[in-house]
Amino acid sequence: DTGVSQDPRHKITKRGQNVTFRCDPISEHNRLYWYRQTLGQGPEFLTYFQNEAQLEKSRLLSDRFSAERPKGSFSTLEIQRTEQGDSAMYLCASSPGQGRDEKLFFGSGTQLSVL
């Protein structure tokens, strides 16, 4: 068990560019979540996958954001035409899929800075 891995750790981009983040969950975890956290705030839910199916999406996830989990393993989060307001820490979490109240295992996050 190597934990949830996120790549890259840091990303600096210019406004208008596209960026893609990757998350590798703990192996055999069926559920995968994306959250966004800005300075001084708690994490905000973005989206959730059960295996490869995207089952919940927040209204925060505008049409510039897209997430995939093609084979039910790793996931990618893409932001198109980045804006300065997209600057945040993007957190990925996974869980076994054994109940609604189960523990989430979080990665260390990808810090995005949009200049």
Added chain:
Amino acid sequence: GNSVTQMEGPVTLSEEAFLTINCTYTATGYPSLFWYVQYPGEGLQLLLKATKADDKGSNKGFEATYRKETTSFHLEKGSVQVSDSAVYFCALNGAGSYQLTFGKGTKLSVIP
């Protein structure tokens, strides 16, 4: 919608002091309640949880009781240590949903 309100930080305590971090919530139905902790340089990790009214979650000397009548889930520890210095997040999981709603977090610093 669901929301969580935590006491503002930062909180600074001396070692062995008593800790209370207040958390109240608004939710429809019967949410499950959680405390997550983020130690410096590490990812968020679950500290404790309670899934129904009057349940008490406990871990590492921390406790919190699910109070439905006051919609609260206050975190307490009788004697804090320097190693408890971290940011603490209260969160809830609303009925029928897999998304967690977090509070803003409370930074705790414990000094020797």
